[in-house]
Amino acid sequence: xxxxxxxxxxxxxxxxxxxxxxxxxxxxxxxxxxxxxxxxxxxxxxxxxxxxxxxxxxxxxxxxxxxxxxxxxxxxxxxxxxxxxxxxxxxxxxxxxxxxxxxxxxxxxxxxxxxxxxxxxxxxxxxxxxxxxxxxxxxxxxxxxxxxxxxxxxxxxxxxxxxxxxxxxxxxxxxxxxxxxxxxxxxxxxxxxxxxxxxxxxxxxxxxxxxxxxxxxxxxxxxxxxxxxxxxxxxxxxxxxxxxxxxxxxxxxxxxxxxxxxxxxxxxxxxxxxxxxxxxxxxxxxxxxxxxxxxxxxxxxxxxxxxxxxxxxxxxxxxxxxxxxxxxxxxxxxxxxxxxxxxxxxxxxxxxxxxxxxxxxxxxxxxxxxxxxxxxxxxxxx
Amino acid sequence: xxxxxxxxxxxxxxxxxxxxxxxxxxxxxxxxxxxxxxxxxxxxxxxxxxxxxxxxxxxxxxxxxxxxxxxxxxxxxxxxxxxxxxxxxxxxxxxxxxxxxxxxxxxxxxxxxxxxxxxxxxxxxxxxxxxxxxxxxxxxxxxxxxxxxxxxxxxxxxxxxxxxxxxxxxxxxxxxxxxxxxxxxxxxxxxxxxxxxxxxxxxxxxxxxxxxxxxxxxxxxxxxxxxxxxxxxxxxxxxxxxxxxxxxxxxxxxxxxxxxxxxxxxxxxxxxxxxxxxxxxxxxxxxxxxxxxxxxxxxxxxxxxxxxxxxxxxxxxxxxxxxxxxxxxxxxxxxxxxxxxxxxxxxxxxxxxxxxxxxxxxxxxxxxxxxxxxxxxxxxxxxxxxxxxxxxxxxxxxxxxxxxxxxxxxxxxxxxxxxxxxxxxxxxxxxxxxxxxxxxxxxxxxxxxxxxxxxxxxxxxxxxxxxxxxxxxxxxxxxxxxxxxxx
Numbered sequence: 001x002x003x004x005x006x007x008x009x010x011x012x013x014x015x016x017x018x019x020x021x022x023x024x025x026x027x028x029x030x031x032x033x034x035x036x037x038x039x040x041x042x043x044x045x046x047x048x049x050x051x052x053x054x055x056x057x058x059x060x061x062x063x064x065x066x067x068x069x070x071x072x073x074x075x076x077x078x079x080x081x082x083x084x085x086x087x088x089x090x091x092x093x094x095x096x097x098x099x100x101x102x103x104x105x106x107x108x109x110x111x112x113x114x115x116x117x118x119x120x121x122x123x124x125x126x127x128x129x130x131x132x133x134x135x136x137x138x139x140x141x142x143x144x145x146x147x148x149x150x151x152x153x154x155x156x157x158x159x160x161x162x163x164x165x166x167x168x169x170x171x172x173x174x175x176x177x178x179x180x181x182x183x184x185x186x187x188x189x190x191x192x193x194x195x196x197x198x199x200x201x202x203x204x205x206x207x208x209x210x211x212x213x214x215x216x217x218x219x220x221x222x223x224x225x226x227x228x229x230x231x232x233x234x235x236x237x238x239x240x241x242x243x244x245x246x247x248x249x250x251x252x253x254x255x256x257x258x259x260x261x262x263x264x265x266x267x268x269x270x271x272x273x274x275x276x277x278x279x280x281x282x283x284x285x286x287x288x289x290x291x292x293x294x295x296x297x298x299x300x301x302x303x304x305x306x307x308x309x310x311x312x313x314x315x316x317x318x319x320x321x322x323x324x325x326x327x328x329x330x331x332x333x334x335x336x337x338x339x340x341x342x343x344x345x346x347x348x349x350x351x352x353x354x355x356x357x358x359x360x361x362x363x364x365x366x367x368x369x370x371x372x373x374x375x376x377x378x379x380x381x382x
Numbered sequence: 383x384x385x386x387x388x389x390x391x392x393x394x395x396x397x398x399x400x401x402x403x404x405x406x407x408x409x410x411x412x413x414x415x416x417x418x419x420x421x422x423x424x425x426x427x428x429x430x431x432x433x434x435x436x437x438x439x440x441x442x443x444x445x446x447x448x449x450x451x452x453x454x455x456x457x458x459x460x461x462x463x464x465x466x467x468x469x470x471x472x473x474x475x476x477x478x479x480x481x482x483x484x485x486x487x488x489x490x491x492x493x494x495x496x497x498x499x500x501x502x503x504x505x506x507x508x509x510x511x512x513x514x515x516x517x518x519x520x521x522x523x524x525x526x527x528x529x530x531x532x533x534x535x536x537x538x539x540x541x542x543x544x545x546x547x548x549x550x551x552x553x554x555x556x557x558x559x560x561x562x563x564x565x566x567x568x569x570x571x572x573x574x575x576x577x578x579x580x581x582x583x584x585x586x587x588x589x590x591x592x593x594x595x596x597x598x599x600x601x602x603x604x605x606x607x608x609x610x611x612x613x614x615x616x617x618x619x620x621x622x623x624x625x626x627x628x629x630x631x632x633x634x635x636x637x638x639x640x641x642x643x644x645x646x647x648x649x650x651x652x653x654x655x656x657x658x659x660x661x662x663x664x665x666x667x668x669x670x671x672x673x674x675x676x677x678x679x680x681x682x683x684x685x686x687x688x689x690x691x692x693x694x695x696x697x698x699x700x701x702x703x704x705x706x707x708x709x710x711x712x713x714x715x716x717x718x719x720x721x722x723x724x725x726x727x728x729x730x731x732x733x734x735x736x737x738x739x740x741x742x743x744x745x746x747x748x749x750x751x752x753x754x755x756x757x758x759x760x761x762x763x764x765x766x767x768x769x770x771x772x773x774x775x776x777x778x779x780x781x782x783x784x785x786x787x788x789x790x791x792x793x794x795x796x797x798x799x800x801x802x803x804x805x806x807x808x809x810x811x812x813x814x815x816x817x818x819x820x821x822x823x824x825x826x827x828x829x830x831x832x833x834x835x836x837x838x839x840x841x842x843x844x845x846x847x848x849x850x851x852x853x854x855x856x857x858x859x860x861x862x863x864x865x866x867x868x869x
Contacts, residue, residue, distance in 0.1 A: 274790035303753035362851025
């Protein structure tokens, strides 16, 4: 399995423009659009539309054509012959889980080597796995498949859709781990000192994906656990002037200012019922000083609703609800590196739409309908 | 059954003033003005909406709290007693009760797998630590919890309903009832901790702690529940038989005494003669024996069996944690003949298909709406967040709990309730589960669960309706003490 995936990886040629709108499948082959006849437009109408950038439209409409949003607003004319979906609750963009493992099994970790910058998580994408159905049911329409933090440089993450099999960004981040997870009894490195030496060596004479990270073209995703590790990570990204996000938020509270100065975003570690208040306080403090926040998930070990649980727990701890909604959608798309494709309900973006019974950050709100690229993938309305 | 000292601790002078009143019916002995002024414990809580009990709302109401209790409920014009503190809010409702919690149970008592029926969770409380956990729970509106030691054991002992007030360091004051239920479990695949075992050759080896749970173990666990119920029933029967026999014996003795007293003089003469004769013969005199002399033998008192007897007779609820459909099916079949047993299922992950039967047999279920990944332990693999709604729709009395394993989870009970609401449970049903439903199930509905005259003052003041998204808890009263206020 692993070997064949590697062979495919070597054989595959990546499309030149990684940011381009052309969808590719897990092997990098462009997915042909199956447009036969021009599709009828669909109009979604709701009392409340959470755009994803913090703004709210009351009694608004969203027009979708060929899987793309063409119009959004309070005064939008319904095109002739359009299918109209009247929803009596709220509508938001599809949620984005920033660090997850759906359907990937053990494929996101090659435990034999500690540094593999060219390994690509998209090869672990198994779009028909039942994990993706669970994710859709929770309103998650895109997620970042991230290499395991057990390797020093685990490889490149991929942004994938939870339906339709699309890899929307094949090389989203370079996953780097300065956490104790990367220290191993059986192989190098076994200490922080060893880990930092190796990382410094690799980034001082960069090649391939590491070179792209150093040039700023490829954001890094730096796994951290405790306070000292956050400090080490900040020193590391400053030294090489890296962009990206820290993954890990337990101990970030006291370091909110330095994190803000580093320009790094923070992906919150998945939340669980009963988690200590420190974790919520950290996110609230980071958000307050202006650090961009997103939420990690790490499904399937976590339930997909854990994503919203994290947002709800942070709101209870004092995070403004609109900031929490942004962290699940618009800001998450920025951290994922494709704000021009997903995360907001705006003209030209993918029609990834969730119909809720109420506010998306309230756990009492039900997911009543999910559309990905304009296609109905879950819920009652079609 | 009930613990006697149930009054919240007071501060300073108030202790001297009010403790002697404990036990009296509040209201029949109104406090003098002087006393009212000296206490910090008189509050007038006014709200635009008072949720008296689930589904019953009164507009513009006032609630007078004095000495730990609700002493008056009236309209907005209810006069403010001198010295009382006024608290205002949009909504007042009963505080939340976690009917399946570990908050405040000593970790050793919680993990004990060898408890017996008469073991009391109230004796295994650890109220001196974890104040911040209780504070967090209070801020979330949870002021009461049913605590259960020995959750992993096949018998977990007697559960207790406890008030989560960090000021109540004395168990007697915090405990609302020390025998809320008897707990049992079936089929939990739990880690019992690895241990060193010395072999016959003197060498040590490590025995893996995971209890092997296969289908045979689970069948035998159901059998054990049944045999425990039979033991209880037999014990009660033997007790009753003894009491009956003893009463009969007492009657027979009375009758015989009467009979003998009639011929007392002759009998005495005859006996004296017999004694004389025996003396002459150098023999010891033997009194005549009567069959009534034989006193019925009392069965050996057994506190564990006595608890099982209470359970078998429905005097004490039986909480059984189990999850797999097969076990629930087996349990329901095996307990059909025990119509008096008041069973409450905890967890019941795969109970959906049995919802109708649970409803018709009146068996409540404490649902634990937990977010589990696909790597969850075997018994939770069928986990479904819509279980609460499925059961409720079929007419089952649904309660909501935080699982009884993790002390910090009680704080998140309202979030769990919201999850259940997001998966089809109505807000009213969820509120009922967290208040009156839980109070009724564990026999404390005369004290807590609604806002009514004479009840303990466990209540919340919110800026919106409880369990509504966007509502915030502003004040929390825990047994009449203002435990949480804004900032």
